Amino acid sequence: MTYLFKATAGAVALFLGVLSAPAQATSVNWGDEGGLNAFTTATINFTGFEADTLVNVTSQGYFATNNGALYPVDFELEVLLDGLWTSIYSDTTTGTSYINNIPTLAFAYGTITGLRATGTGHAPSTTPMGNWALxxxxxxxxxxxxxxxxxxxxxVPAGLPLLLGALGALGIAVRQRRRA
Structure with missing residues (x-):
């Protein structure tokens, strides 16, 4: 019975350790994940991670108009959050806006498995975005x-280890009674 109690206590401790493990910061490189350079809409998908904040963006990438104020560009950044595309940033520019100027952005906590960037409103017959990442x-x-x-x-309620120990002892008692 002592062995059963120790095994149960060890399993509970392991379970609690998994529940309280801190989430790790994660970086996603647009180019390494196959992101396009000049696009109207581009999407990258990757192995998921849990997050609730875009802390910052490092780059020299930008989104820009082709003909100034005549054709402002609307830019939107979305994350694939728990299977749903969720907008986390949008901006309109009549010039050039650098991606590394995006502020810290908070959003709902969840698993992120993709990024999508969209630039619309560019001049007809022109490349919609330039030098985004690569x-x-x-x-x-x-x-x-x-x-x-x-x-x-x-x-975890304080009594859970006691309950598990009691159930284990009850199981042993039932097994021994069946043998007898």
Whole structure:
């Protein structure tokens, strides 16, 4: 019975450790994930991670108009959050806006498995965006995410280890009684 109690207590401790493991900061490199350079809409998908904040963006990438104020560009950045595309940033420019100027953005906590960027409103018959991530002499665009406010771990009631121990002892007693 002592062995059963120790095994049960060890399993509970392991379970609690998994529940309280902190989320890790994760970076997504647009170019390394296959993101396009000049596009109207481009999407990258990757292995998921949990986050609730786009901490910052490092790059020399930008979105810009082709003909100034005549054709402003609307830019939108979305994350694939728990299977749904969720807008986390949008901006309109009549000139050039650099991606690394995107501020820290908070959103609902969840699993992110993709990024989508859209630039619309450009002049007809022109390349919609330029040097977004992969152009020559440009630093790749890297999105840095973190889980700054993960949901609180659900506390385990103090009596749970006692309940598990009692159930284990009851199981042993039933097994011994059947043998007798």
């Amino acid at each position: 152009g020559p002499n440009f630093t790749p665009t890297v999105f840095h995410f973190d889980a700054l406010n993960p949901p609180a771990a659900v506390p």
